[in-house]
Amino acid sequence: MHLGRIAIQLHASAPLLFSRRATATALVLPHSRRAAFAMAATPPVARKVPRELAQHGDVRVDNYYWLRDDSRSHPDVLAHLRAENLYTATIMSDVKNLEDEIYAEIRARIKEDDIGAPLRKGQYYYYNRTLTGKEYVQHCRRLVPTDAPVTVYDVMPTGPNAPHEHIILDENVKAEGHDYYSIGAFKVSPNGKLVAYAQDTKGDEIYTVYVIDAESGKFVGQPLEGITSDIEWAGDDHLVYITMDAILRPDKSFQLFENHIAVYERQNGLPKVTAYRLPATGEPIGQLQGGREIDFVDPAYDVEPEQSQFGSSVVRFHYSSMRTPPSVFDYDMDSGVSVLKKIDTVLGGFDASNYVTERKWAAASDGTQIPMTILYRKDRVNLDGSDPMLLYGYGSYEICIDPSFGRSRFSLVDRGFIYVIAHIRGGGEMGRKWYEDGKLLNKRNTFTDFIACAEHLIENKYCSKEKLCINGRSAGGLLMGAVLNMRPDLFKAAVAGVPFVDVLTTMLDPTIPLTTSEWEEWGDPRKEEYYYYMKSYSPVDNVKAQGYPNILVTAGLNDPRVMYSEPAKYVAKLRELKTDDNLLLFKCELGAGHFSKSGRFEKLREDAFTYAFILKALGMAPKAAL
Structure with missing residues (x-):
């Protein structure tokens, strides 16, 4: 395996490369209609084809191994997935109107015709524009009409006398003819003449990189196919990119200014940003002292660095909390002045003062204090144990699930739900040790932490077992599967999105994309100690004859993760x-990958469907006659 850091020379004379429901109506007799509905309302039963999997003298029997088809085209597999989708659609048909209502609510909060905060870079302002009714963004720029230095008060001129807006690339045009379309990177060369962008049209996260002329939009050189979206310009005519090997593994891995450095760190599980002035050129830096810490108003929040200009004293950052919409600030590192450049408009009567965010801590089984962030609408909750709750968790890869803003969740919160994020071990919220205490042979801490958070919330009257719903995606889906096996009595409903649930079988197969690079997270089960530890929590290996809560599971056919x-x-x-009669639904998107559908409105459909399921499971959904 090589690092794959390859620089390519782009020549101006290089040849350009251009690439690029129906509804049936039938007369159905009432008896036939009932019979057809009864068939569709019967859960699909996958046939059993026993396959023995032996390791370390231990034999596991996998009756459903046949469902794996790497080509994703076997008729039997696709037929089973379609049967599951039909069953799910049938069972959820009585809340379709509710799903549509929630979707309309979520969409109505979006200002569809909008632009992002312009970034001044060189002689242009760069920004994204969204249009009413369009799924994707336009990448735009305008000339900067002044040579004055960048300040926090810099504003891009608009209006009839402003420099002309130039659309560099319109994703809506590029997405035509594709069920899925995503741009994973959009990078402008330092001199502003070329643009490189990484395009995925399947959802499999295998990108094709194109280079275009920023003014004409014409292709320059040949596209780079089958690589990652990790691309950067090295000068004006060299592009650095990361290749993949045959099984899709990437071949590899302080915000500094001319006179300042902005340090992003964590304190008590939350982001902290401090700006320091650097000594004069040629003098040793030594120990950083006398920095300015940026103050944030919410008790829990999310802060991310944004692209800033090296030669300026202005650092740009993105801020939000569970009650504060996404905001872009420019902060002057000399004066300490912070200027709001853009706050996302949230329509539909949203008023942040109606909502409360809290930071609470739960004691884990070993005494470790686990932070939680809580959101609720103060005029819609009782806080006496009677309120419904959605508890979210992830807890892997040292990823920090900081409490950012999410428009969709207000369709639950405005219905009286309390929304909680459990910042469990395995994530990075509390530092490196927090991560190490939730990985490899400590992975079970992730699951017991989540259970401890649920029990704490119940004991402190935020909810009850009968009203507690849980949600997690990907590695968070593993979390869902593990806690459902361990404590199925604790939850009323669970949503496991694209869940990593067959841990042992996947980690024993190095031909599966990402497996070998994942051994650092989960362990290598070819070693006996790891094998039996992973087997102790792998959801598929621990499903047993017991009652489970209502469960919704989702997947993407083209998911590479x-x-x-x-x-x-x-x-x-x-x-x-399972021994219960609760809902068990499986929905597989046949034209999407790990991150669901690609359009900004299409994604909202998944949220609406999920929330309709939760409300149905809690008996809070109005039912329509079939």
């Missing part, structure tokens, strides 16, 4: 063994 077959097998085994 979690193969669709993992959740498919998990649901099949649950159907075989």
Whole structure:
């Protein structure tokens, strides 16, 4: 395996390369209609084809291994997935109007015709524009009409006398003819003449990189196919990119200014930003002292660095909390002045003063204090244990799930839900040790932390078992599967999105994309100690004959991170063994990958469907006659 850091020379004379429901109506007799509905309302039963998997003298029997089809084209596999989708649609048909209502609510909060905060870079302002009714963004720029230095008060001129807006690339045009379309990177060369962008049209996160002339939009050189979206300009005519090997592994891995450095760190589980002035050129830096710490108003929040200009004293950052919409600030590192450049408009009567965010801590089984961030609408909750709750968790890869703003969740919060994020071990919220205490042979701490948070919330009257719903995606889906096996009595409903649930089988197969690079997170089960530890929590291997809460599982057929077959097998085994009559639904997007559909409005449909399921499971949804 090589690093794949390849620089290519782009020549101006290089040849340009251009690339690029129906509804059936039938007369159905009432009896036939009932019979057809009864068939569709019967859960699909996957056939059993026993396959023995032996390791370290231990033999596991996987009856549903056949559901894995790397070509994603086998008729039997696709037929089973379509049957699951039909069953899910049938069971959810009585809340379709509610789903549509929630979707309309979420969409109505979006200012569809908008622009992002312009970034001044060289002789242009760069920004993204969204248009009413359009799924994707336009990448735009305007000339800067002044040579004055960048300050926090810099404003891009608009109006009839402003420099002309130039659309560099319109994703809506590029997306035509594709069920899925995503640009993973959009990078302008230092001199502003060329643009490189990484395009994915399947959702498999295998990108094709194109270079275009920023003014004409014409292609320059040949596209780079089958690589990652990690691209950077090295000068005006060299592009650095990261290749992949045959099984899709990437071949590899302080915000500094001319006179300042902005240090992003963490304190008590939250981001902290401090700006320091650097000594004069040629003098040693030594120990950083006398920095300015940026103050934030919410008790819990999310802060991310934005692209800033090296030669200026202005650092730009993105800020939000669970009650504060996404905001872009420019902060002057000399004066300490912070100027709001853009705050996302939230329509539909949203008023941040109606909502409360809290930071609470739960004691884990070993005494460790686990932080939680809580959001609720103060005029819609009782805080006496009677309120419904959605508890979210992730807890892997040292990823910090900081409490950022989400428009969709207000469709639950405005209905009286309390929304909580459990910042459990395995994430990075509390530092490196927090991560190390939730990985490899400490992974079970992630699951017991989540259970401890749930129990704390119940004990302190935020909710009850009968009203507690949980949600997690990807590695958070593993969390869902593990806690459902460990404490199915604790939850009323669970949503496991693209869940990594067949841990042992996947980690034993190095031909699966990402497996070998994942050994650092989960362990290498070819070693006996790791094998048996992973087997102790792997959701598929621990499904048993017991009652489970209502469960919704989702997948993407083209997902390169979690193969669709993992959740498919998990649901099949649950159907075989569970002893309850609660809902068990599986929805597989046949034209999407790990991150669901690509359009900004299409994504909202998934949220609306999920929330309709939760309300249905809690008995809070109005039912329509079939």
